[in-house]
Amino acid sequence: MIEIKFLYSSKLLLNIETGDNVSDVAKKMKQPMSNVSSKLQDLEKSGIIYLEKSGRYKLIVLTAKGLKLKSLLSEIQKILK
Numbered sequence: 001m002i003e004i005k006f007l008y009s010s011k012l013l014l015n016i017e018t019g020d021n022v023s024d025v026a027k028k029m030k031q032p033m034s035n036v037s038s039k040l041q042d043l044e045k046s047g048i049i050y051l052e053k054s055g056r057y058k059l060i061v062l063t064a065k066g067l068k069l070k071s072l073l074s075e076i077q078k079i080l081k
Contacts, residue, residue: 012039013048013070014077021057 015028026036040060043049048066051058062070 009039009043010073012036013043013066014073016049016060016062016066016070018060018062020060021054022060023057025060 012025012029015025022033022037022040025040026033029036040049040051043066044051047063048069049063050061052061053059
């Protein structure tokens, strides 16, 4: 179970750009917004992202920890290809 959560969270993190909103990421991943929103809350609790309210939308902002983790995951992804 942990491996599946990690893989999904990793894929999610690789699809996030600072300034995206939940809808943007859900579209990129072709996943329901409810699934993406739930996982984003987990990433926020872990200190990897924070969600910033902007009008009707919640914008996703990567923390320093999130940027580092995304960079490492990108490197791993390149090695595995």
